[in-house]
Amino acid sequence: AQSVTQLGSHVSVSEGALVLLRCNYSSSVPPYLFWYVQYPNQGLQLLLKYTSAATLVKGINGFEAEFKKSETSFHLTKPSAHMSDAAEYFCAVSDRSKSTFGDGTTLTVKP
Amino acid sequence: NAGVTQTPKFQVLKTGQSMTLQCAQDMNHNSMYWYRQDPGMGLRLIYYSASEGTTDKGEVPNGYNVSRLNKREFSLRLESAAPSQTSVYFCASSAYGEDEQFFGPGTRLTVL
Numbered sequence: 001a002q003s004v005t006q007l008g009s010h011v012s013v014s015e016g017a018l019v020l021l022r023c024n025y026s027s028s029v030p031p032y033l034f035w036y037v038q039y040p041n042q043g044l045q046l047l048l049k050y051t052s053a054a055t056l057v058k059g060i061n062g063f064e065a066e067f068k069k070s071e072t073s074f075h076l077t078k079p080s081a082h083m084s085d086a087a088e089y090f091c092a093v094s095d096r097s098k099s100t101f102g103d104g105t106t107l108t109v110k111p
Numbered sequence: 112n113a114g115v116t117q118t119p120k121f122q123v124l125k126t127g128q129s130m131t132l133q134c135a136q137d138m139n140h141n142s143m144y145w146y147r148q149d150p151g152m153g154l155r156l157i158y159y160s161a162s163e164g165t166t167d168k169g170e171v172p173n174g175y176n177v178s179r180l181n182k183r184e185f186s187l188r189l190e191s192a193a194p195s196q197t198s199v200y201f202c203a204s205s206a207y208g209e210d211e212q213f214f215g216p217g218t219r220l221t222v223l
Contacts, residue, residue, distance in 0.1 A: 009151065032209045043115075043201055043214030044154075051209075090153060097161055097208035098144065098169065103153040 002027040006102035019078040023091030032094040117215035132187040134202030143185035147198040192222045
């Protein structure tokens with residue numbers, strides 16, 4: 001069985017501030033981990049993925065995430081938030097046949 | 112490439128009516144998925160198909176049926192719609208089960 005917990009359903013930051021979105025997972029097999037972003041009235045788009053290569057993964061739009069096996073975490077960060085980053089973010093874990101998604105974190109960016 | 116397409120975009124049903132949501136992908140992907148998205152509950156997997164000719168239940172399959180018509184198409188059927196099925200439905204596909212998924216634009220379904 002696999003599961004994902006996203007800590008904080010809403011995160012608010014000021015433009016230019018650090019973005020940190022937290023994700024913890026559980027998996028019975030070595031995990032494949034993903035972060036997706038969803039803009040209003042759209043489907044999800046891939047931000048980045050971890051597939052057991054480098055533990056620090058760089059994605060699109062300046063986002064990155066670090067896989068920490070000892071903490072079973074895969075937190076998403078961006079050094080400087082932009083207004084266009086306001087969206088809902090989902091962490092997901094794959095067991096090789098299907099993915100399980102977290103409940104999502106809504107990111108608000110204040111001017 | 113159109114990616115993943117879904118029809119219809121919006122639908123209103125009365126309780127007890129039936130309908131089929133259509134999904135197609137043009138990326139030659141093996142795996143396809145149906146999710147529902149409800150506020151505060153993330154995406155919940157309804158059914159998935161790891162390859163043409165196979166389908167498996169996900170987390171919330173009750174009240175739904177699926178058909179993997181061919182490699183491109185994966186449809187979701189509601190035989191007797193209920194208000195609890197009011198949701199946004201997303202279809203997705205991936206090359207294989209462990210790969211990133213590509214999502215369609217969604218279908219907003221309201222059951223009165």
